[in-house]
Amino acid sequence: MKWHRNLLVSAVFVVLAVIAGVWLYPRLPAEVPTHWDLHNHVNGVTPRFWAAAFPALGVLIVAVLSVVLPAVSPRQFAIRRFEGVWGVLMLVMQGFMLVAGLGILLPGAGYAVSMPSIVMLAAGVLYLLLGNYMGKLRRNFFIGIRTPWTLASDAVWERTHRFGGRLFMLGGLAVVLIAMVDPAPWLLLIVLAVVWLIAAGYSYYIHLQLEGSR
Template sequence: MKLQRNLWVSVVFVAVAVAAGAWLYPQLPAEVPTHWDLHNHVNGITSRFWAAAFPTLGVLAVAVLSVVLPAASPRQFAIRRFGDVWGVLMLVMQGFVLVASLGMLLAGAGYAVSMPTIVMLATGVLYLLLGNYMGKLRRNFFIGIRTPWTLASDAVWERTHRFGGRLFMLGGLVTVLIALVDPAPWLLLIVLAAMWLIAAGYSYFIHLRLEGSR
C-alpha cells in the first residue's frame, strides 16, 4: 500500500515538473542560468531545452535510485529493514529537487524569485525532515551519517543517529531562519559543514566510549 502511495506521489511530482517545464519553455532565454557562485553570480548556463527538462529528469533520477539502491544493497545492510522511512525520505529528496529546479526555471524566465532564498529554504526543510526520521534509519551505505565507526557498529550507528536527528533538525531550523533574514550561500555551507563535522566527530566519540568500555 505504501509502495503504491510513494509511486503515485512520484507520478504527481513528475507531472508537475513536465507541466512547469512546458509552460515556462517559451519564456526561457536560449541559455538559462543554472549555477551560481557563493556571491550569487551566475557561473553556469544550460541550453533552454535541457534547462526545461531538468526538473523532470531530476525527479525521475531520484525516483529510479529509490528503487535501484535497495536492490543493490548488501544483505547485511538491507534497506528493507527501514523501507517505509527510506520511501518517505526519497520522496522528500524528489520534492527538494523539484522545488530547487522550478525556482531555477522561474528565475531564468524572468520572474522575481531569489535562488539563494529558495535553495536555502528547501535545504532547511530537507534537513528538518531528515532529522525527524534520522533515528529510524538503520545501517546502510546510502543515507544517514556514514562514517567508519557507524558502519562498523549498530550501537554506534543508533546513538549517532539519535544525536544527529536533533542536530540536523536544529541545523535545518537555522538554515530556514538564515534564508528568511539573509540568504547568503556561504552561510549555508558553514551550517552544513558544521552539522556533518559535529555528527562525524560524535560518531568517533561514541565509538571510543563503547570500545573503551569493552
C-alpha cells in the first residue's frame, strides 16, 4: 500500500512538472540559462524544449530509481529493512527536483524570482529532512553517509548517522538562513562540503574507537 501511495505521489509530481513546463514553454527564450558559476553569472544554456522538460525528467528519473535501486541492492544491504524511510526520502528528492527545476525555469521565462534563493532554500529544506530521517537509515549503497567505515560496520553506520542527522539538520538550517540573507552559490558549496567532511571524519573516528576497543 505504501509503495502504491508513493507511486501516486510521484505521478502527481510528474504531472505538475509537465503542466509547469507546458505553461512556461511559450515564455522561454530559444536558449534558456540553466547553469551559473560561483558568482551567479550564466555560463551555460539549454535548448528551450529540454529546459522545459527538465523538471519532469528529473522527477521521473528519481521515481524510477526509487523502484529500481531496491531491486538491485545486494541482499546483505537490502533496502526493505527501511523501505518506509526510503520511500519518504525518494519523494523528498523528487520534490527537490521539481522545485529546483522550476527555480531555474521561472527567471528564464521572465518572472522576477531569484533562482539562487529558490534552489538554496530547496537544498536547505532537503538537508533538514534528510537529517530528520537519517538515524532511521540502515547500511546501503545508495543513500546516507557512505564511507568505507560505515559500510563495513552496522555499529559505525548507526552511530555516524545519529550524529550525521543532527549535523545535516544544522547544515540545512544554515543554508536556509544564507538563502534568505545572501544567496551566494559558493556559500552553499562550502556549507555542504563542511557537513560531508565532518560526517566522513566522524565515521573514521568511530571506526578507530570500536577497532581500538577490540
